[in-house]
Amino acid sequence: MIDYFFTPAQKLIVEIADRIGQEYIAPYARKWDEDEVCDPRPLWALAKADLFGLFIPEEYGGLGFGTFENCLAIETLSKYCAGVATTFAASGLGAYPILIAGSKEQKQKYLPRIASGEKLCAFALTEPQAGSDAAAIKTTARKEGDYYVLNGIKQWITNGGVADIYTVIAVTDPKKGARGASAFIVEKGDPGFVIGKKEKKMGLRASTTTELFFSNCRIPKERLLGREGMGFIIAMKTLDLSRPGVGAQAIGLAQGALQVALNHARSRVQFGQPVYNFQAVSHTFAEMAMRLEAARALVYSAARFIDSGAKNISGASAMAKAYATDVAMWVTERAVQMMGGFGYMRDFPVEKMMRDAKCLQIYEGTNEIQRNIIARELPKFVKPLELG
Amino acid sequence: MHIMACLKPVPEPDTVKVDLETHTLKRESAKLILNPADRFALEAAVRLKENTQGKVTAVMMGPPNAAPLLKEAFACGADEVFLLSDRAFAGADTLATSYVLAKAAERLGPFDLIVCGKVSLDGETAQVGPELAAWLGWPSVIWVKEITYKDGQLVLTRLTDEGEEVVSLTLPGVITIEPESNEPRPPSLKRLLSWAEKEVPTLTAEDLAAEPERLGLSGSPTRVLDVFTPTYEGKKEYLSGPPEEVVEQLVKILKERGLI
Secondary structure, eight states: OOOOOOOHHHHHHHHHHHHHIIIIITTTHHHHHHHTOOOHHHHHHHHHTTGGGTTSOGGGTSOOOOHHHHHHHHHHHHHHOHHHHHHHHHHHHHHHHHHHHOOHHHHHHHHHHHHTTSSOEEEEOOBTTBSSOGGGOOOEEEEETTEEEEEEEEEEEETTTTOSEEEEEEESOGGGGGGGEEEEEEETTOTTEEEEEEOOOSSOTTSOEEEEEEEEEEEEGGGEESSTTOHHHHHHHHHHHHHHHHHHHHHHHHHHHHHHHHHHHHHOEETTEEGGGSHHHHHHHHHHHHHHHHHHHHHHHHHHHHHTTOSOOHHHHHHHHHHHHHHHHHHHHHHHHHHHHHHHSTTSTHHHHHHHHHHHTTSSSOHHHHHHHHHHHHHHHOOOOOOO | OEEEEEEOEEEOGGGOEEOTTTOOEEGGGSOEEEOHHHHHHHHHHHHHHHHHTOEEEEEEEOOGGGHHHHHHHHHTTOSEEEEEOOGGGTTOOHHHHHHHHHHHHHHHOOOSEEEEESOOTTTOOOOHHHHHHHHHTOOEEEEEEEEEEETTEEEEEEEOSSSEEEEEEESSEEEEEOTTSSOOOOOOHHHHHHHTTOOOOEEOTTTTTOOGGGSGGGGOOOOOOOOOOOOOOOOOOOOOSSHHHHHHHHHHHHHHTTOO
């Protein structure tokens, strides 16, 4: 309902992502969900369309756009399958640490291959005992001459196994707590690096989630990103940049659910008329549309704020992620309800959307953690107001 | 290897309207899309180019508003694109169309290979590819689903009514590509942005040094006499009784009608 005044290039990004959604995703999304398959074909199409390189600088083979343009692609793809969008967005997530802290050599070596879609990327922070409490990670990286030796387990890693390049947070100095963590690049095939079991998930089943095992995994010391001790800061900056992308997934997913359910409500006849004629139904749709538009405006604003080069982006990024994903959960649940029995059946797409939406409230920092971040940031932005 | 890919603009089926009196398509009101079968031809040409370090030139005969489709062909891997557009081309049947394409091949070549889609969505004749080969005096292989290139020869797997056959083609030649035999890539954003606001180069009848009497309606021997929806009238006759009698009756009727 609202025109966000996209530039011609932004319109083109949406147009191409939409075409990939229609041609390379929509006909197969239900099957991938049923079979829990991360199919390489839509990823091939995304690579051919250059979308993996949207936010990677031109000097490293990308298109040099920002968070906002990346969000537009993620949003559009999520309308068709949030699982495929997860694989796509998670590759970007894995690339951010290299973009943030990589040396020129590291960027030259890895970013062009990520931008072209030749190699998928993954970000590995979470561990069995360190989820929301990310500073509690136990994976260690011990320096031995010209090498680092990694030991430990990472859990619930999106793109595990399908990615070739992993950015991994590990502890280099256990005495220093969060300041003792460092970020590394690990490549598929490195000695001692093993992909663990594939998780069985409620939703986002077209994307792969696995454990990663590091057992005396020896990597050259040139794989350290930034300096020792910067790992936690790199991880937090990475998530600040990527979280509006999860918000974009949420609005795309909710948009898809709205489109499917509205079409149903306008054609489903009960009591001699389309159910959309009943106010209980039409008002629900009005509410879905309002919340969705509010979420979209927030995600777009946060993304544009980030692209402006602003420094204090954590709060805006967390707001976009938490609000939009809560909206997506609510909208997809309502979409199922508005379609009644049809909504509950796996022959129709909205039950999948509802399952997919749930994960968005959990991954890349639970929405509870997002509220912690917002509350922590709030005093920096909200000054006391004295009246009278 | 220099490859020419022949593309056709066709009306998108959902947007096309039919003139109820003449039974012809109202083309001016329809949105134009790249003929679906031609996307497989373009993809085959681009893959062959990538494997042989060659070049793909995409050509399309059509009205000026078909130009954006050539921009898309560029974004899908064609190195150069040309629109063949002239009022004199209007009303062309497959013969006049293939003549214009042949003149374009002479003008823009030399080419080692010309790749066409198997059939167009609107005309459905599948004649243009083989006719183009005839104009040029080149061999043609139709319904190709697999292509390998070795020592100046193409080894092609083609569909036949009975199955498949493998043939070799000495270049230059013309092939038509079986739809669904590859997966056409989506347009590259980078290439689309690099094209920016550039005009699609257009060649006219004069540019192609085409003979005027071979163009458009005057170059088209095909005359559409009538377009109609066929009607079918089935006559039913029920035979009843015990099976033995019904069989006897049936045999008698069939003999009377000379069918057995």
